[in-house]
Amino acid sequence: GIQVEQSPPDLILQEGANSTLRCNFSDSVNNLQWFHQNPWGQLINLFYIPSGTKQNGRLSATTVATERYSLLYISSSQTTDSGVYFCAVLQGATDSWGKLQFGAGTQVVVTP
Amino acid sequence: EPEVTQTPSHQVTQMGQEVILRCVPISNHLYFYWYRQILGQKVEFLVSFYNNEISEKSEIFDDQFSVERPDGSNFTLKIRSTKLEDSAMYFCASGSVAQHFGDGTRLSIL
Structure with a gap:
């Protein structure tokens, strides 16, 4: 099956700092989503981004499908950004639905 | 915005019992x-x-597990003869393209 690798595994940021999280995948994908898992365990949808660039407030994401990677940018980080960020992909060339394969996540800690 | 809802939020069950997680x-x-x-x-x-x-x-989804959509709105996961290693957070998701996740049920098997 498809391999999904996220880096770095851990990230400690001072409040106000910017950061970039990376997701590499081993095959073509029809769906790529970024999630934030907060300290209560909830999985929050951040982006559905199989290709291109999207922005939502201080967060933005870019997926370069031809080169098999996606980046999540966090700008002006806040303590509420702490948690685990997961990249998840749907492998395949035709269907737009099906099982998501998750990466291992990046644990982000934002300190005051 | 519409949400996926899951109940219960936390379930504690004795090993060997059956549980039903609802979505x-x-x-x-x-x-x-x-x-x-x-x-x-x-x-x-x-x-x-x-x-x-x-x-x-x-x-993972062996004969111990089953799913059902009993009434056109609910979607359930049944786990029979629960084991210690079934302890986990269980998430339900729905979607047509992007998948939307519920808040999860934390299942603890004692």
Whole structure:
């Protein structure tokens, strides 16, 4: 099956700092989503981004499908950004639905 | 914004008992999923459901597990003869393209 690798595994940021999280995948994908898992365990949808660039407030994401990677940018980080960020992909060339394969996540800690 | 809702939020059960985890997907979605996350690990796919039948299942989803859409709105995951290693967070998701996740049920097997 498809391999999904996220880096770095851990990230400690001072409040106000910017950061970039990376997701590499081993095959073509029809769906790529970024999630934030907060300290209560909830999985929050951040982006559905199989290709291109999207922005939502201080967060933005870019997926370069031809080169098999996606980046999540966090700008002006806040303590509420702490948690685990997961990249998840749907492998395949035709269907737009099906099982998501998750990466291992990046644990982000934002300190005051 | 419509949400996927899961109940209960936390379930504590004795080993060997049966549990039913419940989900109400977003109403106009056609595809439904269950995932689980063992503490400290990544999220793993269990099963997908479309048109009132299982469309794909993982190796984890053996005869101990079953899913049902009993009334056109609820989507349930039943785990029979629970084991200690079934302790995990179970997420329901629904979607047509992007998948939307519920808040999860934390299952603790004693």
